[in-house]
Amino acid sequence: MTMGWFEPVMAYCERTGPDFWAEPLNAASNVAFLAAAAASARRARAADPPDRACLGLAGLIAVVGIGSFLFHTLAVTWAMYADVIPITLFIVAYLALALHRFLKLPRLRVEAATAGFVLFSFTLVPTLDGLTGADVSALTNGSIDYLPAVLALFTVAALDRPETRFVGTGRRLLVVGVLFLISLTARTIDRTACAVLPTGTHALWHLLNALVLYALVATAVRHRTVLG
Numbered sequence: 001m002t003m004g005w006f007e008p009v010m011a012y013c014e015r016t017g018p019d020f021w022a023e024p025l026n027a028a029s030n031v032a033f034l035a036a037a038a039a040s041a042r043r044a045r046a047a048d049p050p051d052r053a054c055l056g057l058a059g060l061i062a063v064v065g066i067g068s069f070l071f072h073t074l075a076v077t078w079a080m081y082a083d084v085i086p087i088t089l090f091i092v093a094y095l096a097l098a099l100h101r102f103l104k105l106p107r108l109r110v111e112a113a114t115a116g117f118v119l120f121s122f123t124l125v126p127t128l129d130g131l132t133g134a135d136v137s138a139l140t141n142g143s144i145d146y147l148p149a150v151l152a153l154f155t156v157a158a159l160d161r162p163e164t165r166f167v168g169t170g171r172r173l174l175v176v177g178v179l180f181l182i183s184l185t186a187r188t189i190d191r192t193a194c195a196v197l198p199t200g201t202h203a204l205w206h207l208l209n210a211l212v213l214y215a216l217v218a219t220a221v222r223h224r225t226v227l228g
Contacts, residue, residue, distance in 0.1 A: 004077055005076070005077050005078040006076045006077065006078065007076060007077045008075055008076060009071075009075050009076060009077060009079075009080050010075065011075070011080075011142070012026060012072070012190055012191075012200055012202045013190050013191050013193060013194040013197075013198070013199070013200025013201075013202065014026050014198075014199050014200045014202065014203075015072075015075060018075065020073050020074070021073065022075070023072040023073070023075070025199050025202075025203040026072040026200075026202050026203050026206070027069055027072040027073050028203075029203040029204075029206040029207055030065045030066075030068045030069040030072070030206055031065070032065070032206055032207045032210035032211075033061055033062065033064050033065025033068065033206070033209075033210045033213070034062055034065045035210065036061050036065075036210040036211065036213050036214040037058050037059070037061035037062035037065065038058075038062075039214050040054065040057065040058035040061055040213070040214050040217040040218070041055055041058035041059075043217065043218050043221050044057075044058055044217065044221055047221050047224065047225050048225075051220070051221050051224060053097055053101075053220070054097075054217050054220050054221050056093070057090065057093060057094060057097070057213075057216075057217050057220070058217060060086055060089055060090040060093065061090065061210075061213050061214070061217070063086040064086040064087050064090060064213070065210075066082075066086075067079075067082035067083045067084075067085070067086045067087075068083045068206065070082045070083065071083035084145075088121075090213065091148075091149045091152075092114060092117070092118060094216055094220075095113075095114055095117055095152050095156075096110055096111075096114045097220060098156045098220070099113055099114070099156070101220060101223060101224060102156060102160065102161075102164075102169055102173075102220075102223060103156065103159055103161065104161065117148060117152060120148055121145075121148040124144070124145075124147065124148060125137055125144055125145065128144065140188055141187065141188050141189075141190055141191055142187075143184050143187050143188040146180075146184055146187075149180075150177065150180060150181065150184070153173060153176065153177045153180060154173075154174070154177050156170075156173060157169075157170045157171075157173035157174045157177060158170070160173075164223075164227065167222075167223055167226050167227060169219060169222075169223045172215070172219045172222075173216075173219060175215075176212055176215045176216055176219065179208060179211065179212050179215070180209070180212045182208060183204070183205050183207075183208030183209045183211075183212060184205070186201040186202070186204040186205040186208060187201070187202060187205035187209075189201055190202045190205070
């Protein structure tokens with residue numbers, strides 16, 4: 001079956017038609033990702049030497065904002081992928097960096113753990129659908145896709161090594177994890193909120209998630225800077 005790359009996607013409360021500016025708040029709120037990308041890049045360049053890994057993550061944050069803007073204006077299938085692929089790449093790249101930088105895992109273990117995470121991410125929803133007999137993605141407004149990222153974030157925070165706890169990386173990741181849960185709640189209740197808030201709550205997800213991405217990069221830069 002041929003995929004309809006230009007098939008309309010009506011995914012969020014704010015969109016009530018096919019117009020380019022049918023989601024003004026959702027579209028405009030993507031500026032937060034560009035601001036987060038700029039702040040992250042500035043933080044990474046200020047390190048001595050500049051943190052090239054985090055500069056790469058900053059670039060991904062900018063692409064996240066651009067892809068999300070395309071989806072919330074064009075609202076077609078290919079733009080949806082332009083939205084979800086960059087954030088997926090950021091999640092995978094940050095996990096690999098965290099395993100290496102925070103937990104000091106050797107390269108082969110980082111690669112194995114990252115590959116396991118990707119496999120878990122791709123199989124989670126079909127498995128839950130099979131176990132529950134329900135469309136879990138529809139029930140959660142697609143937010144179930146971010147559960148692996150939530151679990152990975154709290155797991156890395158919990159595994160913070162005793163000899164580096166004075167840096168406070170684990171505690172910072174826990175705080176970021178809580179903020180991520182709040183932002184994910186805003187994403188999840190978007191359609192439900194339509195009854196009382198015609199614009200929905202997806203724009204709040206953008207604003208809070210941009211802060212989450214910046215905080216993750218800042219934590220990684222700080223960890224490397226403090227430990228040298």
